[in-house]
Amino acid sequence: MHISKSFIPILKNNPSEAKIKSHQLMLRVGMIKQSSAGIYSWLPLGLRVMKKIEQIVREEQNKIGAQEILMPTIQSSEIWKESGRYEDYGEEMLRIKDRQNREMLYGPTNEELVTDIFRSSVKSYKSLPQLLYHIQWKFRDEIRPRFGIMRCREFFMKDAYSFDINDEEALFSYNKFFLSYLKTFQRLDLKAIPMAADTGPIGGNLSHEFIILAETGESKIYTDKRIFEVDNKVSKLEKKTLEDLRNRFEKFYSVTDEKFDKAEFETKVVEENRLITKGIEVGHIFYFGDKYSKPMDASVDLPGGRKDFVKMGSYGIGVSRLVGAIIEANYDERKEIMKWPISVAPFDISIIPMINKNEKLALKKANEIDLELAKNNIETLIDDTDENFSSKIKKMNLIGAPYQIIIGKQSEDDLIEFKKIGEVSKKLKLSEIINIIKKEKEKN
Numbered sequence: 001m002h003i004s005k006s007f008i009p010i011l012k013n014n015p016s017e018a019k020i021k022s023h024q025l026m027l028r029v030g031m032i033k034q035s036s037a038g039i040y041s042w043l044p045l046g047l048r049v050m051k052k053i054e055q056i057v058r059e060e061q062n063k064i065g066a067q068e069i070l071m072p073t074i075q076s077s078e079i080w081k082e083s084g085r086y087e088d089y090g091e092e093m094l095r096i097k098d099r100q101n102r103e104m105l106y107g108p109t110n111e112e113l114v115t116d117i118f119r120s121s122v123k124s125y126k127s128l129p130q131l132l133y134h135i136q137w138k139f140r141d142e143i144r145p146r147f148g149i150m151r152c153r154e155f156f157m158k159d160a161y162s163f164d165i166n167d168e169e170a171l172f173s174y175n176k177f178f179l180s181y182l183k184t185f186q187r188l189d190l191k192a193i194p195m196a197a198d199t200g201p202i203g204g205n206l207s208h209e210f211i212i213l214a215e216t217g218e219s220k221i222y223t224d225k226r227i228f229e230v231d232n233k234v235s236k237l238e239k240k241t242l243e244d245l246r247n248r249f250e251k252f253y254s255v256t257d258e259k260f261d262k263a264e265f266e267t268k269v270v271e272e273n274r275l276i277t278k279g280i281e282v283g284h285i286f287y288f289g290d291k292y293s294k295p296m297d298a299s300v301d302l303p304g305g306r307k308d309f310v311k312m313g314s315y316g317i318g319v320s321r322l323v324g325a326i327i328e329a330n331y332d333e334r335k336e337i338m339k340w341p342i343s344v345a346p347f348d349i350s351i352i353p354m355i356n357k358n359e360k361l362a363l364k365k366a367n368e369i370d371l372e373l374a375k376n377n378i379e380t381l382i383d384d385t386d387e388n389f390s391s392k393i394k395k396m397n398l399i400g401a402p403y404q405i406i407i408g409k410q411s412e413d414d415l416i417e418f419k420k421i422g423e424v425s426k427k428l429k430l431s432e433i434i435n436i437i438k439k440e441k442e443k444n
């Protein structure tokens with residue numbers, strides 16, 4: 001893609017309203033635009049990143065056997081009255097009336113709606129387990145939306161729901177999501193740690209938040225440092241191996257604020273291993289048994305002819321929040337360099353032709369290289385403007401494609417000036433460059 005034709009509205013300076021680096025960068029390079037408090041439009045650059053994150057999240061859900069559906073954003077209040085949450089949810093729920101004066105709402109989460117879908121068609125234990133997910137906009141009328149898309153009112157969430165015959169099977173489902181979350185965040189190059197957490201308005205008695213460390217995070221955490229070294233590999237998707245995986249993590253004290261107990265922390269964790277810091281919650285999983293299935297009468301026939309309410313869990317990932325979290329983890333604010341992991345980068349490589357005297361030649365060369373890269377499914381952004389070299393580099397460093405090609409005076413040369421963003425350049429053949437990038441992409 002050529003910059004001159006693209007919609008990437010870059011600001012000269014950091015916007016003063018943004019307090020944290022992800023919000024600054026997203027406004028600065030035109031990834032998002034606020035439309036009203038806590039509500040944003042996603043512009044091409046931001047959307048490219050979010051769509052890639054969404055796809056990784058989807059692939060990891062599919063790998064554990066979850067099936068994708070798509071529920072609407074607008075829901076009827078009836079099902080929320082059945083579950084008893086219509087009143088409980090309070091002011092965070094955006095309530096609307098349609099022209100027939102029916103009470104509707106913009107979904108903040110979907111436990112009720114998915115339970116309604118389930119109960120209307122699944123009648124027997126033979127169809128269990130069912131793992132269903134969708135990736136859809138949510139609305140929560142947060143009292144203090146802040147930090148851009150990190151805590152906003154309209155946000156994009158992957159939410160999954162599990163339905164099982166009994167507690168044992170339900171915990172197996174829970175653990176599948178536990179694993180899938182570790183894998184998802186790993187593919188995004190994030191070190192997300194599962195921590196015992198409170199269940200809030202979703203309910204239940206078992207819950208983990210997945211948190212990445214960040215000074216600007218809103219969650220306070222208390223943890224044993226050794227949890228960062230836990231190996232997350234499992235050989236098979238079996239009950240035993242997944243239980244073992246959870247035990248490997250749960251062996252180390254690691255909790256969010258609401259679960260913190262000073263005495264327990266100090267007994268279980270020796271001083272040199274204690275870490276008290278802040279983090280960003282990028283995912284949250286819950287087990288709540290029959291909290292929804294009972295009041296909403298979602299039951300199945302059991303083997304002996306008895307009936308029982310299905311046991312449910314729900315599993316959320318903040319897909320839009322992840323864009324900000326990845327920036328918090330990878331943006332060097334001082335040098336103004338953003339290093340996207342290639343798995344989610346808006347472009348794989350930027351091409352910077354120095355268009356002064358050599359105008360036609362450098363741009364022609366850039367276009368030829370672009371064609372070759374495109375044949376290899378490598379996504380490029382070419383700066384074909386006539387700005388000077390230093391402002392081009394500055395711009396590309398902010399946009400953050402992980403690799404750069406610079407086409408200078410010796411553009412007839414077979415060797416191309418190539419570098420990893422923020423590092424020193426070297427001269428390589430185009431075929432070598434293609435190999436490096438392809439290899440890096442394949443790792444994911």
Ligand code: P5A
Nearest residue numbers: 109150151152155159281282283284315316318321
């Ligand atoms: C789990 C899936 C739930 O809603 N119901 C369905 C459960 N959990 S949660 O913790 O409340 O939200 C899941 C993830 O969504 C992100 N998130 C937000 N992102 C941006 N702005 C917000 N206001 C916001 N609220 C929640 C978080 O990543 C959270 O872990």
